[in-house]
Amino acid sequence: MEQNTAVEEIGAIVPESSVQFLSFTLGDEEYGVTILSVQEIRSWEPVSKIPNVPSYEKGVVNLRGAIVPIIDLRERFNLKHSKYTSLTVVVVLQAVCRGKNRTMGVVVDSVSDVMNIEKNNIQSAPDFGTKVSTEFINGIASVDNRMVMLLDVKKLLKLDGVNEDAGEEDND
């Protein structure tokens, strides 16, 4: 159902046949988020560290007055941490969760492109029975023989729901 919603959302923005995704890379893998969940793309800036948080939560930045938490998606995905460079990019995502607009910056290796993906080409995420793949991945698209994992931003933001109260508090 959620997938559908996403499709719907995408369909609402772009021609029905294709959906625009922002693709980025983590290591060798390419991921994509729907472009409408992207608030902006920023280059890495130093963050204010928050004590007693999971290691992937790097801290917070002040984004034009709004306090935005920053998480390292590599660490979130249990990938090997890489050093932050001037080319490291923070993608600020937004989503509406339980009626609240949530904003969060995720640290990715680099932003690749804005791509139009035919809905036909989107395939469901394979069921590996693993928690990760099933939780965050909406589907996998093949673009120019490259595999792009399409991430569910809501889930991605919701998964932070472990810290939902905190996040809510943060939002407050």
Next chain:
Amino acid sequence: MKVNMPVTDKEVIMKDGTILVTRTNLKGVITYANDAFVEISGFALNELVGKNHNMVRHPDMPSIAFQDLWETVQASKPWTAPVKNRTKTGDYYWVEANVTPVYKNGSVVEYLSVRYAPSREQVDAADKLYRELNNTKPTTIRPTGLAKLTKNIKEMSINKKALIATILFLIPNVCSMIESYQTQDMIHLGGVAFLSLIAVMLGYSILSGLLKTITSSQSIFKEIADEQFRNEIDLDRNDQIGDFYRDLYSMQVKLNADLAFSKQVGAESLRIKQALDNVNSSVMVANNNLEIIYMNNTVLETFKNAEADIKTQLPHFDSSKLLGANIDQFHKEPSKQRGMLAALTSTHKAELILGGRTLAFVANPVLDEEGDRIGIVVEWLDRTAEVKIQKEIEHLVNAVKEGDLSNRLELADKTGFFEHLSAGINELTDGIEQAFSEINSAMQYLATGNLSSKITAEYHGVYGECKNNINATIDKLAEIVGQVRESSDFINNASREIAAGNNNLSERVETQASSLEETASSMEELTSTVKNNSENAQEAKKVSTKARGLAEKGGDIVTSAVNAMAEINESSNKISAIIGVIDEIAFQTNLLALNASVEAARAGEQGRGFSVVATEVRNLAQRSAAAAQESKALIQTSIQKVRTGTEFVNETGSALNEIVTGVQHVGDIISEIAAASIEQSQGIEQVNQAVSQMDEITQQNAALAEEASAASVSMSDQSETMTSLLAFFQTAETSGIKRAAIVPAAAIRSSVESQPVSSSPKPSVRTESARVVASNEEDSEWGEF
């Protein structure tokens, strides 16, 4: 009447205080004369003693005087008068003669004459009287006629005189008495008679006392004259007679004492005389006239023994008539001796040779208390035997000194000390002869080489030492000869070995010489090679210096290149930075484009065109980024290359530095090589010199080896000679043992000569060797062989 002639007018004055004493027997023969008399008379004692006293009578004396003398003395009365006497030489002297008979046991035994020096008045009066007497020739000199009567009256006996005096005294008294008687004056008569009687009695008493005194005194005088001094004399009387007796007694005592003293002196003299008589020394005493007045027994014996010999020279010599004779008779020329003896004041020693007898005498003056010489004492020593034995011993000693030990002293004619001495000397000579004959025989054996003969007889002292030393000499000589023999054998063998060795040496030295010549030529080649080497090294040094310069230059260039590379690197970095900026810009642009795309997507349909633009921008940005990436890659490559290039250039630089140091090192080494080559060259020069010296020395050695060879042959000869000479000695061990046969030196010489010492001796070597040999002969180093 004896008349002694001749006479002279010369008077000899008798010294005051001198007493001339003679004794004569009852016939007037002199039995004793004192020295003073002998001296003044001029006769010798033996000429006087035993002769009549009239021999000294002077012809001027009237014979009647002597007649009176004889008449007087024969009447046992003393006689005195001045008398003129004659000396032996005819001179005269005046004396106051006192002649008195000498009693012995109450009878006259001899007459004693004592003469004093007369006063000049006495002499003149006497002279006058005697002249008258000689002219008148009276029969007596006694008073005659009236003079005789007067004299007779004067010399009447006291008794008679007393009687006459008494009578004469009594006549008037008797007359007076008669007259008184006639007158009957009895008192007068009695008084005169009494007084006359008293006077006569007194006179008789005085007279008889005087007579008695005279008589007793006369007897006492006679006793004293007879040397009886113990006469009793009354000393207690207080009158003049007592005084007379006391004086008489004093005289007696004094005479007794004097006589005792004289006797003591006489006894002492006698004792000395007898002692002298019996001493072994021959002692003779002469008075000042050199007349012998004393001879002791020894001198008598001596002269008796020598009489026969002395007579051969002095035919009138008579040993029994020596006493009283003059010493002159011992001399042929007495005057000289007399003069000498007359002046004798101190000891005189001399030696007389009389008829083969050697008589030594020592004359000493005899002095009286006043220090006047009163005689001469002569000590004789018949040294004939002594001189004879002295000569014999001298002859023997001379013979012994000359080495003639065959002489001996004759013992038969010697006695006592000389016999002992001669026997001792003979024994001494025997001992010396025996010792020398033994030594001689031992030495003869030694001379003939017999070392087995030794002195066996026992000797003591120096002879013993001599014997021991000779025996030790022989032993030692035998030992040494034995050792020398061994040594000579050894030398013989050794000299042969040396000869052979010298031959070998000679050959080897020759080989050495040729080797040395080769070495010398090799060394010359080596010298040229080294010189070449040195030159090459010098050249190489130059080249290396050049290379070093070039390398240093390359180093500079490399440094410049490194600098240029660094600049390139810097530029590249700047480019890289710029590209980075571009890339950044492209990245930001891309982000912006992506944000634009996001915004465009949000915008939906209205944002479609914007989306395209954004896409285009994004494309441009991506292309820009890609180009920047490429440029960056290129620049990185370029930087990398430049860095690599820089490294290479740096390596090149360091390599060049190494090359420089290497080249320098090479240069140094080449320098060292060059220096070493020079040193080598010098060293080789020295080696060359050394080799040439060695060559010379070797040639000298060759010559010396030749010499040594010859010398060893000679030595072999000598050792053989020595061995044969040593065979002369026969020691106890080797006597009879034939010495081992000795290889004759000739054999050695032939063996040596068969191997020529120097096969091809060079003339220079010859002369050199000759010089060396000459110098060595001076050094006598080889001369010992």
